[in-house]
Amino acid sequence: MNLLLLLLLLSIWVLSFPALSVPPDVKPDPPASDPVIPTEKDPFFKNTSDLGAHSPEVAEVNLVHHQDLNKKILVALVVSSSLLAVILLLLSCFWIFRLRKKSNEKSHQKSDGAKGISFGPILDKFPSMRIGGKKGSIAAIEYELLVNATNNFDEANILGEGGLGRVYKAQFSGDFRAAVKKIYAGGLEAEREFENEVESLRKIQHQNIVPLLGYCMHGEARFLVYEMMENGSLELHLHGPNKSRLTWHLRMKIALDVARGLEYLHERCNPPLIHRDLKSSNILLDSNFQAKLSDFGLAVTEGHSNKANIKLSGTLGYVAPEYLLDGKLTDKSDVYAFGVVLLELLMGRRPVERVAEAQCQSIVTWAMPQLTDRMKLPNIVDPAIVNTMDLKHLYQVAAIAVLCVQPEPSYRPLITDVLHSFIPLVPVDLGGSLRLMDPAVSIR
Known part of the structure; x- marks a missing residue:
């Protein structure tokens, strides 16, 4: 940039130089020694023939000098104009380079956040899919294809049920399955959540967020097609009828995956996105137990999080106190919900449990006094993992959970800090940096 500025100043100097200076090889006429007043003997106006005869050599020299001067000025103008054109061209190239560099940096950030994930290979597995349209990168799928894939939405294919609908297992041609x-049908709330989820997931691609493969609108009914998550939800593993025995290391991996998903929403999305409904039933596990966030129907951008038209929503036990009491919603609200999920992973208990016929107790209220007591803490841990963990790591995770569920939002950590705290607690082959002393120990 300094070089371009120097060239520009040089061109301006060259442009102004010829008009204001005398060429070095043109000598001015010597001044007359004695000015003469014209008289009758020396008339002011002379005959042209006398003038030519009297000083022919001087007139010829003056004419040549003027011609040389004009030529030099013309050459200087041509050179300076060419130089100015080159400078303008260089400035244009520099500006175009800057614009392309910024564009490449944005593309690089997006690809880095997506971790190289693309919908192309997934959508290629729908050989008989007929696309009715496009909305961003999300395919519009015809209703008949969904009917055939779910066997007319047979109850035997139900994977789960939420407040606004059911999730079905779908078998498409080519042995490709999806959810x-x-x-x-009907209702402004359902329509709003459908549109919000499509709009949110249309712009999101990340390894810890469930990809939305397509959508369908048929009459008043609305359908969303997701990547199939073979191991279901975290809630089923922790609280379901066939409660599985997730090991300590797998639970730490799940916590790390959830933190990575939230960190992407809070720090890498533009504008930042608040999930607003983080809970164990919305954390899904693929065949490798990689956790992915789902259900973005209630998600809001940070710039619109405190508007009056944002309805108070969420699930009891996961909702941050400031949002429940005052309607204040920030990224720290997601951090609070993450802390509750972390307590579920540690203790294997639901976020809200009934203690009497008309009385319920929050896991936060019950666990907080014991989380900070190193003598009591091992006694409240899920029996399935009590003998498989390092006590030092247990104390660290409990401390993170205590910070995340603080009543005052400003006392809670950023999800980025939580993420970096978990990396050393997860084995290398599960996505962390922990190197196990005994490789023969099973982490599954």
Whole structure:
């Protein structure tokens, strides 16, 4: 940039130089020694023939000098104009380079956040899919294809049920399976959540967020098609009828995956996105137990998080106190919900449990006094992992959970800090940096 500025100043100097200076090889006429007043003997106006005869050599020299001067000025103008054109061209190239560099940096950030994930290979597995249209990178799928894939939405294919609809297992041609969420027809709330989820997931691609493969609108019914998550939800593993025995290391991996997903929403999305409904039932596990966030129907951008038209929503036990009491919603609200999920992973208990016929107790209220007591802490840990963990790591995770569920939002950590705290607690082959002393120990 300094070089371009120097060239520009040089061109301006060259442009102004010829008009204001005398060429070095043109000598001015010597001044007359004695000015003469014209008289009758020396008339002021002379005959042209006398003038030519009297000083022919001087006139010829003056004419040549003027011609040389004009030529030099013309050459200087041509050179300076060419130089100015080159400078303008260089400035244009520099500006174009800057614009392309900024564009490449944005593309690089997006690809880095996506971790190289692309919908192309997934959508290629729908050989018989007929696309009715496009909305961003999300395919519009015809209703008949969903009916055939779910066997007319047979109850035997139900994977789960939420407040606004059911999720069905869908078998497409080519042995490709997906999950189809059927949203109950009618109602402004259902329509709003459907549109919000499509709009949010249309712009999101990350390894810890469930990809939305397509959508469908048929009459008043709305459908969303997701990547199939073979191991279901975290809630089923922790609280379901066939409660699985997730090991300590797998639980730490799940916590790390959830933190990575939230960090992407809070720090890498523009504008930042608040999930607003983080809970164990919305954390899904693929065949490798990689956790992915789902259900973005209630998600809001940070710039619109405190508007009056944002309805108070969420699930009891996960909702941050400032949002529940005052309607204040920030990224720290997601951090609070993450802390509750972390307590579920540690203790294997639900976020809200009934203690009497008309009385319920929050896991936060019950666990907080014991989380900070190193003598009591091992006694409240899920029996499935009590003998498989390092006590030092247990104390560290408990400390993170205590910070995340603080009543005052400003006392809670950023999800980025939580993420970096978990990396050393997860084995290398599960996505962390922990190197196990005994490789023969099973982490599954």
